Amino acid sequence: MSARTECKADSIGPLSPDCPDTEINQFYQQLEDTLRSSPKKDTHIVMGDWNAKIGNDNTGFEQAMGNHGFGSQNERGLMLLEFAIKYNLYICNSRFQQKDCRKWTWTSPFGLYHNMINMSASSLRPTLHTRSNQKETESLKNNTIQHSFQTALEDKLSQLNTNTEDINKYASDIYSALNTTIEETIPTARKPRKAWISEETLILADKKRKIKNTITTSNNNRDEYRKICNEVRKAARQDKEKWLEHQCKQIEQSAQEKKSRATYQLIKDPNCKHQPRQLTIKDSNGTILQTKEEVLSRWTSYCETLYKSNLDDRSRIQELDEISPPLDDTEDLILIDEVRKAIKQLKHHKSPGTDGIVGEILQAGGGALVTHIHRLCNEAWKKEQIPEEWT
Structure with missing residues (x-):
């Protein structure tokens, strides 16, 4: 019954189907x-x-x-x-x-x-490692929200110390300014677990959650809670029927317009099943590794073996010198236009890294953010050192 106390409940037997x-x-x-x-x-x-x-x-x-x-x-x-x-x-x-x-x-x-x-x-809930309450980056398409985000970010970036010799602190300050501005200006996404759940059903579910806190106070509240639970389930079923009907119409329209890719994707969405990610690997002896450190160490060892060369370092350096173009160390090798172009070419709807910053955020950051990223990249190039955040 519990982690510390073993409660004797031998008289509580299994429930049979015909129990009154x-x-x-x-x-x-x-x-x-x-x-x-x-x-x-x-x-x-x-x-x-x-x-x-x-x-x-x-x-x-x-x-x-x-x-x-x-x-x-x-x-x-x-x-x-x-x-x-x-x-x-x-x-x-x-x-x-x-x-x-x-x-x-x-x-x-x-x-x-x-x-x-x-x-x-x-009473101990098993957890999944998922990121909850993700910010709705789609809202950045709204001109008002985007302007508010850029203005607040420019204000925070203007307060950064750009003369610092600590490249790690500079990178961390940029990240902190971004993260704080995101929390302040971009609304949290409210997405249902199922694609067909409507906003009306979500509101009804919120009402049910409030009522459930009172079910122990009286029988009337318990009856009301059961009633609204049935209403939520009924509304969810109706939402699913409407969604499937809409999907079928879209599939039919896409097929008539000869849009094979869109048709395939529409057919795939309601029927695709979750494919679990592989979070464990085996070492050279076949032992399963589960911790993050062990997995990273194994991948490092595997890649070192995979790309191992028989050439010594001297031969490798000479080979690189022969194929590399001459460089002028006094030239600013990273141009701000290159940084701006790289940010512009970032793809949308991609998973973020450990910092949680997606490409849409960088693209909406404006000129001030591009300037600081450009300065950070050049500092990393000059010092021949990359910030720990990048590793």
């Missing part, structure tokens, strides 16, 4: 008594055969489950989700993507039907 409501209520009451008797600071883990189906749609229940459940929800599944919300538990079975055959915990005779009714709920 009185036994179900008694089951949850005993479980609640057990949770209340354990220290709140402990991590609670509740596992067992609930005989409840929570389904694969977590709209309105994001706090208690993920969007990788199985099947459709039933009344007992709703009771389980309400119980999980009340005691701040999370149903771990639904958190990560799995094949359907790995979600089933019950199979009917002859294998005709499958259900996920055995579940594990924990």
Whole structure:
């Protein structure tokens, strides 16, 4: 039951499909008594055969489950989700993507039907390494927001000390000015997990979240909470139907206009499945490496071996001297037009680096930002040293 206290609850057995409501209520009451008797600071883990189906749609229940459940929800599944919300538990079975055959915990005779009714709920939520509350860079197309961003950024950049000898501090100051301006001027994106969820449904879901905080105060609030949960699910289903209908019309129009690329992409969007990223690799002995440091070390070793040359350093330097054009050290090798052109050519909708700065932000920064990036690049060239941020 918890990380520190083992609560004896042998009398709380699995729920069978034909249990009357009185036994179900008694089951949850005993479980609640057990949770209340354990220290709140402990991590609670509740596992067992609930005989409840929570389904694969977590709209309105994001706090208690993920969007990788199985099947459709039933009344007992709703009771389980309400119980999980009340005691701040999370149903771990639904958190990560799995094949359907790995979600089933019950199979009917002859294998005709499958259900996920055995579940594990924990007060410690499993996390995914995703960046939340990303800024809506599309809003930079708005002239008012873009002007506000450029003005605020120019003001912050004008306060930087450009005479500093510490190239790392200079790069860090530019990043800080960018990051602060982003937080102050660019609105946070509000994007639903599903493409078809409308703004009206999101507002309804917000209302449901407010009501759920009062479900323990009275039965009327609990009934109202159930009602609005049904409304949220109904609205989400209607949104999906409208979205699919719109997609079909777009596919038909693109096909008639002979736009094969757009047609393929429209067909792919509703049907494409998530492809998990490979975050682990093996070393030369076949041992799986998981930590970031081990993976980086392995890639370094692999690349060193891959590009290893039999030539000694002297021969390599001589070869480079023969093919390299003569350089004038007194010339300013990096022109501001080159920096401006490089920023302009950055592609949109690309994932940011560790600093979280995307290309659209640099392009919207204006002339002041280009000037500071140009100065930073030249300092790096002259000192033959790159800022740690770039590594």
